[in-house]
Amino acid sequence: MAAMEWFTPWFSVPGYELSRLVLQRAMAAVYLVAFFSAATQFRALLGERGLVPATAFVRRVPFRASPSLFHWRCDDRFTGACAWAGVVLAAAVLAGAADAVPLWASMVMWALLWLLYLSFVNVGQIFYSFGWESLLLEAGFLTIFLGNAETDPPVLTLWLMRWLLFRVEFGAGLIKWRGDECWRKLTCLYYHHETQPMPGPLSWFFHHLPKRMHRVEVAANHVAQLIVPFGLFCPQPVATIAAALIIITQLWLVMSGNFSWLNWLTIVLAFAAVDTSPLTGTPASDTAPLWFVVVVCLMTALIAVLSYWPARNLLSRTQQMNRSFNALHLVNTYGAFGSVTRVRQEIVIEGTDEEEITPETVWREYEFKGKPGGVYRLPRQFAPYHLRLDWQMWFAALSPAYTRGWFEPFLSKLLENDPVTLRLLHANPFPQQPPAHVRALLYRYRFTTREERRETGAWWHRTLVREFVPPVALSGQRGGRRPR
Template sequence: MAAMEWFTPWFTAPGYGMSRLVLQRALAAVYLVAFLSAAMQFPALLGERGLLPAARFVRRIPFRASPSLFHWRCDDRVTGTCAWAGVLLAAAVLAGAADAVPLWASMVMWALLWFLYLSFVNVGQIFYSFGWESLLLEAGFLAIFLGNARTAPPVLTLWLMRWLLFRVEFGAGLVKWRGDQCWRNLTCLYYHHETQPMPGPLSWYFHHLPKPLHRVEVAANHVAQLIVPFGLFFPQPVASIAAGLIIVTQLWLVMSGNFSWLNWLTIVLAFAAVDFSGLTGTSSEAPTPLWFGVVVCAAALLIVVLSYWPARNLVSRSQQMNRSFNPLHLVNTYGAFGSVTRVRQEIVLEGTEEERITRDTVWREYEFKGKPGNVLRLPRQFAPYHLRLDWQMWFAALSPAYTRGWFEPLVERLLVNDRKTLRLLRTNPFPGHPPAHVRAVLYRYRFTTRAERRETGAWWHRTYVREFLPPVRIEGGSGGSR
């Protein structure tokens, strides 16, 4: 007991009890959204008859290179069970279950969330290749060592959370500063709100802000990402002020677009630097168990050692974005939009019932849930939910190289009215029977001007560019639904 009482004062941060509560509950909410996304989308994208079957992937990739529960068994029943188990466990933690059990049981709950989601990411291939997947895993691993309401928050884990937030923000700032010249001359937001992967309901309005204000936005972004993050390591109240500024800038990004849970998780991490003791007082948790302190110190040492690679990447002139340096995604590098596209192109999938293609053939469009299609449809807000197929369609419009492996299977599924695939879309123009042919057309999209919006009611204006994929059909007929 004497050893524990000596250990507790320098190891813990009792003034951060509220910070930990907010951080853990919000992180559980992000986990819930991530597992819900897997439950709803994994079967069509990566299931047994998905576009990139995970079972095929695990047969050729060894466990040590991509650790996952699904190396044991990878079928729709197992992956679906794991996804819904993750939803239920995350919901339980969000409701406070991890604070109602012994410390060791709380750690087991967080570890299960982490390993279950790691299992999806490590077999998810291109559909799980986004930086926010690694960010959730890295934050989720650290959460295992945050403790629960029965003990004061560990100082080491809180500092590692700040170190993670620093790398997210400072890495993103460096990528921009070293990348596209428009970030340095403050003009990137002349284009970005219009050309970002998935605009939101306010993006049209953000795009039409005065250009001087766009330049202010970029300059403020540089301050928020290249200067403010250093404040996270200063004494209070500077650290809390820095965290508050990061939260405000992230909320601005939340309003302007759909970036899955990237912005929300960044906000969550900022609470590791917020001291609520002035409002709530200093809590009096029980002494820290010695075994817990040893485990936290060991985990912290591991993270410090592994941080060598992302730290080196930060100072490298050839900085890489969104890379994991180990198969467990424990310490990663982050960043986005080192370059900004000036022109938005969209792939529109169309089908027809006509067996013979002529100049007068009538084509009907498939509508996606999030990506632009119908020019009269206001972009919707989906973040923090991640529409994985919609995002890949944005990449596919940038270059055919991004379609490798999954685009042709997508067209094949549409030709047979595959139910799981159609659930990923907003509308199916052929509800009765499959189309005879499907094609893909490339359009240039731009936001309408204010005058065009008043005259036509449209949010977008589009111009035909070229045929992206010629009409294809299933040999021997149009097939049947599955």
Template sequence: MEWFTPWFSAPGYELSRLVLQRALAVVYLVAFLSAATQFRPLLGEHGLLPATAFVRRVPFRASPSLFHWRCDDRVTGACAWAGVVLSAAVVAGAADAVPLWASMVMWALLWFLYLSFVNVGQIFYSFGWESLLLEAGFLAVFLGNAETSPPVLTLWLMRWLLFRVEFGAGLIKWRGDACWRDLTCLYYHHETQPMPGPLSWFFHHLPKPLHRVEVAANHVAQLIVPFGLFFPQPVASIAAGLIIVTQLWLVLSGNFSWLNWLTIVLAFAAVDLSPLAGTPALDPAPLWFGVVVCAACLLVAVLSYWPARNLVSRTQQMNRSFNSLHLVNTYGAFGSVTRVRQEIVLEGTDEERLTPETVWHEYEFKGKPGDVRRLPRQFAPYHLRLDWQMWFAALSPAYTRGWFEPLLERLLVNDRATLRLLRTNPFPQQPPTHVRALLYRYRFTTREERRRTGAWWHRTFVREYLPPVRVTGQYGGRSW
């Protein structure tokens, strides 16, 4: 084995691997917790888009998932909580306390459990960070544990993944909206992003020259810095450090689920922390493990053809998976930036007969803007799936297909599971007789408006998004 160890192992990266694996397990924990608390009302047997109907019409080979075997609320709930327990065990060090093969089995179980949710999650699991977690989780199977030195091939695959995340995001911006090229996108983005955070109002009110500096720095961080990941140390560590800093800036400015946090985690594959921990003497990697890692590397190399071709294509796509296992994907975000923020506000009334004097009461969501006096909250890395879809629904009714009408139906009967997705229910005793949807334009208040009114948002009525609907399902005499 002496000939095998020097080129296969990466001594000095043990602490980097430890940080990477434990932090990745934390992301898994958050993802499974999100599934445990949201999957049933969104995709359960009586959810907005029941996964049971999905698995009946989509074959296993097109969407591999445990739930093709059985897809009821008891099974999906048990799998979600099993994922929470297993990821918590890995965070606590269980994967380093067992033999190497058992550690790989634990990581593989996490990956396949979460793949099972993503592959039946339809529109609610269609975001790029789902595929990113699956791809990173798959590579983690081949990182080894405390028994062996980190495999250098797997660390390079992690860097290749990080490169695609950053460089792909940079290219989609440069090729997309003109405001990225004239450095003006952040005049709007902090205000119009899907779910602003508690500091987004303050970021929005930074001087415009600083906004232009932010955009320029983003181009450097995503189009130039990622190449440094493939250079010798200390250049690779410096490049990873710059990526971490820019991602922390994004964490402060908005809520993007675990996208930014997972990108930070991946950066540790390029960080040499040996000056902090030294280089412990570990046993050589078993030959069988080396063979498995080489096979995984070959698989990733073959599958990289499609995302690499996508990167150089003038018709670059973002957040695309080229296979049903979500391995070696393409990434990117905000190729275009919305200039005006619109929000759908859901209202209900308990009056039997509607008149111009009817009193309507608003439903409040946990994350998306509603009450103009409520400061946006920090939820990331936790992902509020319904809130995000409401942002898309405000952009176009096309994004509501299949789930918006069932949402209103659940509100009309005070469905407890659905109401747990919301912040407030204005009808705690009896369900409303009617609900409706209104469209508003939202903008951040100015500093003077904020001092005078105490409000973080100013909103202007645009139009009726959907007329009142009764429990019968008839929409005021109009079709959906």
């Protein structure tokens, strides 16, 4: 016990108990959303009859290259059970279960959440290729070593979380400054609110802010991402002030668009730098057991070694964003919007029940849940829930290369009226029987002006660019061909 009393002053830090409570419960909430997304979408996207079946992936990719429980078993029943098990476990932790059990059991709970979600990410292929997947795994791994109500928060874990937050913010700031010149000219937000992957219900209003305000937004973003993160490593109260500024800027992003749980998870990590002792005092907790001290120190050494590659990436002129350097997604690089598109294009999918295609054929449009479609439909708020198909549709509109492997199977599913796939959509125009043909058109979208909005009630204006995929039908149907 005397030896442990010597360890306590540097290993544990009182005054952060409330911050840890908020951080852990919010992490559990993010896990809950992520597993619910898997439970409701994985089967359609990556199931046995999904667009890109994970079963084929695990047959060709060895376990060591992509560790996952699904190398052992990858049928729909097992993946579904894992997703719902994640939902239940995350909900239990959110309700306080991890604080009601011994420290070792709490760590097991967090480790199971991390292992389950790693299993989905590592077989998720293009539908799980987003930076916030790795961010959740890295943050979730660190949370395993954050302790519970039995101990004060370990100072080493809190500093590693600040290091993670620093890389998220500073990496995003650098990729912008080094990338598109509109960031340096302070003009990127002339376009971004309109062309971002999935606008939210307030994006139209953000887009129509005065250009002077857009320049202020960009300048503030540079300060928040290139200067403020250094304050996370300063003594209190500077670290808390830096965390508060990051939280405020992230809430601004939450209001202006849909970026899954990226912004929310960044907010969660900021609490690792918030000293709550002015509110709660510094109550003494039980001394951390020696085994916990050893485990946290070993984990810190591992993260320190793995930090070499992302740190080098931050200093590189050829900086990469959203890359993992190991199969466990520990200590990754982050960043977004190194370039900003000036023109929004959207793929609109239509179907018809007519057997013969003529100039008079009536086509009916499929409506997606989140991505722009009908011009009179206000963009919805879905974040932190992640609409994976909608996001891939945005990438597909940028280049046909992003459709490889999944787009034609998707069209085939629509021709079959596959119920699992149709649950990914907002509206199916053929509820009674499948369409005879489907096609995809490429449109140029822009937000309506204030005048157009008053006159027409539309949020969007769209102009046909070209045919993206000509009319197709299932093999064996008259006049049709199967998507290839």
